[in-house]
Every structure is written in structure tokens, then in C-alpha cells.
Amino acid sequence: MRDVIHKNLEQVHDNIKAACARSGRKPEDITLIAVSKTKPLGDLQEAYRCGERVFGENKVQEIALKQPQMPEDTCFHMIGHLQRNKVRQVLPLVSMIHSVDSFRLAQEIQQEAERLGRIVDILLEVNVAGEESKFGFAPEEVIHILQKIHEFSHIHVCGLMTIAPFVENSEQNRPVFKKLFQLYVDIKHKNIDNVNMSVLSMGMTGDYEVAVEEGATMIRVGTGIFGVR
Numbered sequence: 001m002r003d004v005i006h007k008n009l010e011q012v013h014d015n016i017k018a019a020c021a022r023s024g025r026k027p028e029d030i031t032l033i034a035v036s037k038t039k040p041l042g043d044l045q046e047a048y049r050c051g052e053r054v055f056g057e058n059k060v061q062e063i064a065l066k067q068p069q070m071p072e073d074t075c076f077h078m079i080g081h082l083q084r085n086k087v088r089q090v091l092p093l094v095s096m097i098h099s100v101d102s103f104r105l106a107q108e109i110q111q112e113a114e115r116l117g118r119i120v121d122i123l124l125e126v127n128v129a130g131e132e133s134k135f136g137f138a139p140e141e142v143i144h145i146l147q148k149i150h151e152f153s154h155i156h157v158c159g160l161m162t163i164a165p166f167v168e169n170s171e172q173n174r175p176v177f178k179k180l181f182q183l184y185v186d187i188k189h190k191n192i193d194n195v196n197m198s199v200l201s202m203g204m205t206g207d208y209e210v211a212v213e214e215g216a217t218m219i220r221v222g223t224g225i226f227g228v229r
């Protein structure tokens with residue numbers, strides 16, 4: 001398994017470089033989030049040895065088990081749907097929440113962050129394709145929500161995140177990524193206080209190369225690094 005993770009990571013980094021070369025981007029502008037949900041600690045440690053520092057998880061309970069056992073310079077990002085009653089537990093464990101999908105969740109994060117005396121980096125999750133089964137704001141809602149969230153003193157909105165549809169051919173998701181990039185640029189140009197659009201989290205194992213070509217700054221890759229779950 002160790003060799004496999006090492007090889008997979010080399011492949012993913014090569015693919016990122018190639019996608020950057022095709023689109024005139026710089027590999028250092030893209031952060032790979034190693035999505036380690038359901039995987040044992042030994043797999044995370046191996047990825048750490050290979051140089052990875054940012055891990056994505058979708059369950060608070062799992063982050064609570066893994067985070068204390070990893071070296072101090074490891075970061076965990078919460079990428080899954082977050083219940084409001086788990087906010088207090090997760091905040092001290094993560095450096096970013098990608099999956100803020102309701103105003104009430106943002107409110108809860110603000111309250112708990114204020115209690116901790118910390119400013120929390122978040123992304124707003126956008127359901128670009130309007131899938132019933134997915135969480136996230138409709139693209140048309142995002143600016144309105146930002147105008148409410150930007151008043152929260154202990155939340156720093158860093159950008160947008162989307163989970164693109166499951167497709168056979170990654171090209172099918174190109175329009176989804178283009179649309180989120182456009183929204184990201186539109187918001188950037190509005191210069192809303194406390195909102196600093198610098199992160200665009202999109203692309204998973206099946207489509208991260210297309211996402212990089214379309215402007216992703218964070219990609220979330222699980223299967224492509226750690227194998228099937």
C-alpha cells in the first residue's frame with residue numbers, strides 16, 4: 001500500500017503539472033487536498049512522508065481521531081456536510097471548512113469562532129448543477145448570502161467550493177467548472193468587505209485535471225491517491 005500511495009501521488013502531481021502547462025497556470029498555485037476519509041492513519045502518515053500536508057475529511061468524529069495523531073504541521077480541511085451541533089467540536093481541529101451550505105451554519109460558526117477568539121476560514125458550497133441530492137447554495141443565491149455573511153466578525157470567506165456531478169467523461173463537467181469560476185471572478189470584482197475570493201475548490205479524482213484547466217486553486221483527490229474506499 002505504501003508504494004502505491006507514493007506512486008499515486010507522483011502521478012497526481014504530474015497530472016497537475018501537465019494541466020497547468022496546458023492552461024498557462026503555475027503548479028504552486030494549486031493545493032492538493034488529500035481526501036483521506038475512511039482510510040487508516042497509516043495511509044495518511046505515508047502521504048505525509050511523501051510531502052502532503054493538507055488532508056480532507058467529511059466526518060467530525062474521524063477528524064477528532066486522526067488530527068491529534070498527525071504531526072503538528074498537518075492541516076485538516078472539513079469538506080463534508082457539517083451539522084450545526086458539530087461545529088463546536090470541529091473548529092479546533094480544522095484550518096478550513098469547504099462545505100458551508102446554509103446561512104444558519106455560518107451563523108453557528110460565527111458564534112463558536114467568537115467564543116474561541118479565532119477567525120475561521122470558510123468556503124461557500126455551491127450546487128452549480130442544481131442536483132437535488134447535493135447540498136450547497138444555488139449560484140444565484142451566493143451574492144445575497146455573502147452580503148449577510150460578510151458582517152460576521154469571526155468568519156473569513158476565502159472562496160467557493162463545488163462538488164460536480166458524477167459523470168463518465170470529465171469533459172462533461174467543464175461547463176460546471178467554468179460557471180463556478182465566472183461566479184468567483186464576478187464576486188472578486190465586487191470587493192465585498194471581509195470576503196477575499198482567493199480559493200476555488202473544485203475537482204476530484206475523476207475530473208481534477210479539467211478543474212485545474214478551468215481555474216481551481218484547490219483540488220480534492222481521494223481515490224486517486226489512496227485507492228477505492
Ligand SMILES: *Cc1c(COP(=O)(O)O)cnc(C)c1O
Pocket residue numbers: 035037058079080163204205206220221222223224
Ligand atoms: C470523497 C470526496 C472527495 C474525493 O473524492 P474522490 O472521487 O475519491 O477523489 C472530494 N470532495 C468531497 C466533498 C468528498 O466528499
